[in-house]
Amino acid sequence: MNPMQRKASYVVAVVGASGAVGTEMIEILEERKFPVGELRPLVSARSAGTCLAFRDHDVLLHELTAQSFAGVDLALFSAGADISRKFAPLAVQAGAIVIDNSAAWRMDPKVPLVVPEVNKGDLARHEGLIANPNCSTIQMVVVLQPLHKVARIKRVVVTTFQSVSGTGKEAMDELLEESRDLLSFKEVSPSIYPHQIAFNCLPHIDDFLPTGYTKEEMKMLDETRKIMGDDSIQVTATTVRVPVYVGHSESVNIETQMKLSANEARALLAEAPGVMVYDDPAHKIYPTPIDVAGKDDVYVGRIREDESIPNGLNLWIVADNLRKGAALNAVQIAEALIAAAQ
Amino acid sequence: MNPMQRKASYVVAVVGASGAVGTEMIEILEERKFPVGELRPLVSARSAGTCLAFRDHDVLLHELTAQSFAGVDLALFSAGADISRKFAPLAVQAGAIVIDNSAAWRMDPKVPLVVPEVNKGDLARHEGLIANPNCSTIQMVVVLQPLHKVARIKRVVVTTFQSVSGTGKEAMDELLEESRDLLSFKEVSPSIYPHQIAFNCLPHIDDFLPTGYTKEEMKMLDETRKIMGDDSIQVTATTVRVPVYVGHSESVNIETQMKLSANEARALLAEAPGVMVYDDPAHKIYPTPIDVAGKDDVYVGRIREDESIPNGLNLWIVADNLRKGAALNAVQIAEALIAAAQ
Numbered sequence: 233m234n235p236m237q238r239k240a241s242y243v244v245a246v247v248g249a250s251g252a253v254g255t256e257m258i259e260i261l262e263e264r265k266f267p268v269g270e271l272r273p274l275v276s277a278r279s280a281g282t283c284l285a286f287r288d289h290d291v292l293l294h295e296l297t298a299q300s301f302a303g304v305d306l307a308l309f310s311a312g313a314d315i316s317r318k319f320a321p322l323a324v325q326a327g328a329i330v331i332d333n334s335a336a337w338r339m340d341p342k343v344p345l346v347v348p349e350v351n352k353g354d355l356a357r358h359e360g361l362i363a364n365p366n367c368s369t370i371q372m373v374v375v376l377q378p379l380h381k382v383a384r385i386k387r388v389v390v391t392t393f394q395s396v397s398g399t400g401k402e403a404m405d406e407l408l409e410e411s412r413d414l415l416s417f418k419e420v421s422p423s424i425y426p427h428q429i430a431f432n433c434l435p436h437i438d439d440f441l442p443t444g445y446t447k448e449e450m451k452m453l454d455e456t457r458k459i460m461g462d463d464s465i466q467v468t469a470t471t472v473r474v475p476v477y478v479g480h481s482e483s484v485n486i487e488t489q490m491k492l493s494a495n496e497a498r499a500l501l502a503e504a505p506g507v508m509v510y511d512d513p514a515h516k517i518y519p520t521p522i523d524v525a526g527k528d529d530v531y532v533g534r535i536r537e538d539e540s541i542p543n544g545l546n547l548w549i550v551a552d553n554l555r556k557g558a559a560l561n562a563v564q565i566a567e568a569l570i571a572a573a574q
Numbered sequence: 575m576n577p578m579q580r581k582a583s584y585v586v587a588v589v590g591a592s593g594a595v596g597t598e599m600i601e602i603l604e605e606r607k608f609p610v611g612e613l614r615p616l617v618s619a620r621s622a623g624t625c626l627a628f629r630d631h632d633v634l635l636h637e638l639t640a641q642s643f644a645g646v647d648l649a650l651f652s653a654g655a656d657i658s659r660k661f662a663p664l665a666v667q668a669g670a671i672v673i674d675n676s677a678a679w680r681m682d683p684k685v686p687l688v689v690p691e692v693n694k695g696d697l698a699r700h701e702g703l704i705a706n707p708n709c710s711t712i713q714m715v716v717v718l719q720p721l722h723k724v725a726r727i728k729r730v731v732v733t734t735f736q737s738v739s740g741t742g743k744e745a746m747d748e749l750l751e752e753s754r755d756l757l758s759f760k761e762v763s764p765s766i767y768p769h770q771i772a773f774n775c776l777p778h779i780d781d782f783l784p785t786g787y788t789k790e791e792m793k794m795l796d797e798t799r800k801i802m803g804d805d806s807i808q809v810t811a812t813t814v815r816v817p818v819y820v821g822h823s824e825s826v827n828i829e830t831q832m833k834l835s836a837n838e839a840r841a842l843l844a845e846a847p848g849v850m851v852y853d854d855p856a857h858k859i860y861p862t863p864i865d866v867a868g869k870d871d872v873y874v875g876r877i878r879e880d881e882s883i884p885n886g887l888n889l890w891i892v893a894d895n896l897r898k899g900a901a902l903n904a905v906q907i908a909e910a911l912i913a914a915a916q
Contacts, residue, residue, distance in 0.1 A: 387882050387883070388882075389731045389827045389882070391733040391812075391825035393735070393775050393814065393816070407773075408757070411753055411757060412757055415750070415753060415754055415757070426858040427858070427862055427864070427865075428862075428864050431749075431817060431818050431819055431863075431864070432818060432862050432863055432864045433735045433816060433818060433823050433862060433863060434860075434862055435823070435825070435860050435862075435875070435876050435890045436855070436858065436860060440855040440856060443878065443879075444836060444855060444876065444877065444878040444879075445878055446855075466881075466882035466883070467882060468827060468880040468881070468882040468886065468888060470733075470825040470827075470876065470888055470890065472735065472823075472825065474735070474775060474816055474817075475773060475816075475817050475818075476773050476774060476775060476817075477773055481775050481777070481814075483733035483777070483812040483814065483825075485731045485810060485812075485827075494786060513778070513782040513786055513788075514782060516768040516769070516778065518776075518777050518778060520769055520770075520774050520775060520776055520777075521773075521774055521775060522769070522770055522773070522774045523769075533777070534777050534786065534812065535786065536785065536786040536787055537785075538731075538810040539808075539810070540729050540730075540731070540808035540809060540810040541729065541808070544810065546810060546812055548777045548812065
């Protein structure tokens with residue numbers, strides 16, 4: 233079932249339009265010339281009534297209510313899992329296709345979890361609701377899939393360096409304020425994070441589970457298996473917040489069934505959609521968050537054979553977590569739905 | 575051979591006394607009441623002539639020359655590998671015991687490479703020169719050794735988050751200036767690092783080798799094996815510079831021969847010398863660089879069983895890279911030599 237109809241233009245709602253990801257979604261819709269007939273930015277009562285610019289016009293921010301989705305073709309949600317749980321079913325009932333950026337339905341077997349470069353085919357079986365994966369998972373699977381196809385990935389050991397924009401705008405403000413205060417020799421008092429984030433690293437993203445893992449770390453296992461469609465892939469993750477505004481970096485160690493040399497991996501990745509190989513250490517070329525912020529591709533560098541096991545590789549993967557890690561991937565899902573409706 | 579004589583006090587030279595590690599060495603000598611009879615701080619011609627405070631006295635910084643070591647009992651070197659290669663043999667010839675913090679002799683089979691908690695016994699075979707390991711290796715082996723003794727470590731996958739003080743004072747200034755400039759919307763122009771370090775992560779520490787690994791990454795393999803006295807241990811490393819002033823963090827995944835539960839690992843580490851278990855995620859307790867700066871112990875938290883293999887553990891290890899990672903370890907080596915001379 234694919235209720236996305238072929239139309240000249242679509243009524244597009246963006247839920248959480250004033251947030252870090254929502255803002256990026258609207259920019260990307262404009263940038264990619266997505267056929268938006270009407271943009272309906274939906275926000276909390278607190279933010280409603282102000283305007284945002286879209287294609288040189290001011291568009292009013294509306295309060296999100298149960299009635300917001302009348303006539304909506306496509307609703308992009310990025311306002312947290314609670315809002316998604318409450319309002320996404322209403323949007324589907326109203327006839328919209330929902331692409332949800334929260335964790336609310338990602339592991340629901342009836343909901344496709346999609347990264348278009350990896351499992352566009354899963355879109356065919358949607359029932360009105362499609363989940364956008366977690367930022368740190370998206371950028372990893374875009375790079376793993378081309379290697380998995382050829383060499384079968386058995387195990388992944390990943391450590392992340394995640395930027396504060398993954399938490400949201402308030403976290404970006406907190407990093408800014410703490411940095412300023414510390415440079416002026418003032419005390420800081422964290423409110424968004426449990427500890428100081430400026431000039432520090434926090435091995436704590438999302439809530440802790442009784443096992444000692446965070447939910448973020450488990451997403452990297454569960455979502456990777458679902459997107460790549462292979463429950464035999466083992467993943468162990470340590471996720472860390474770093475004082476970076478935009479761009480998540482990942483140190484990824486993989487073990488494959490078949491041997492891949494670093495050159496073979498580089499060649500496979502050079503051909504892979506959505507991947508930019510940026511790997512020339514002799515010339516100090518490797519991706520960093522600063523370089524990759526604002527870019528659409530997932531960048532990979534520091535590709536090395538891991539000599540500690542027979543079939544191992546180390547990779548350094550960096551992407552803009554607001555774009556490919558969230559807003560861009562959601563819009564790419566919508567584009568894939570339209571393409572499939574042709 | 576152990577020429578360290580039992581004396582009431584010692585003439586102690588510190589080579590590189592004005593650097594980040596040298597300054598810390600002098601502070602630690604004072605703090606730990608090391609029996610310093612005369613302190614001889616040695617620096618480049620450029621820094622000579624100024625004074626530093628030691629036990630409420632001003633001590634003149636002298637220019638390092640071939641004649642600097644007459645009468646010196648103990649020389650602590652931290653002025654880079656070139657200075658060590660040139661001057662450490664002269665110091666040994668003059669009768670001093672040298673504890674060298676550079677990479678110059680670490681892998682020389684005649685030179686013990688020592689972390690007192692791990693391989694104090696190797697000091698017995700020194701020939702006047704003892705090497706202090708690399709900062710990122712020291713903090714890792716202090717935690718690995720107690721686990722290795724019981725469960726035999728087969729393989730380590732480590733990713734580091736290293737502070738700029740590991741590079742030196744100029745790098746700390748660069749992070750400060752770049753942070754200030756960026757907060758004032760000014761352009762930055764890196765000089766110590768090849769790319770902007772403020773609000774960024776650089777997967778590049780020390781020089782690149784033709785394999786694509788950095789020297790820092792290979793130190794974590796080679797030095798770990800030498801210190802732990804076991805060439806069967808496999809280590810693969812990715813070392814990353816982060817915008818933190820003091821304190822290195824490490825995400826360490828280990829595979830052991832015998833199964834260790836997280837609780838067993840926690841109990842072993844709670845008993846281990848120089849280790850502080852700081853691991854109560856339910857109460858948001860895990861080590862961060864900010865907490866650990868200025869502390870002597872190596873902190874470990876986020877201790878979790880890695881379910882991706884039968885015998886795996888994940889650890890988050892943080893230490894003050896200027897103290898345990900450099901200056902403190904060097905002074906502890908000197909203390910161990912004195913204790914052995916009793």
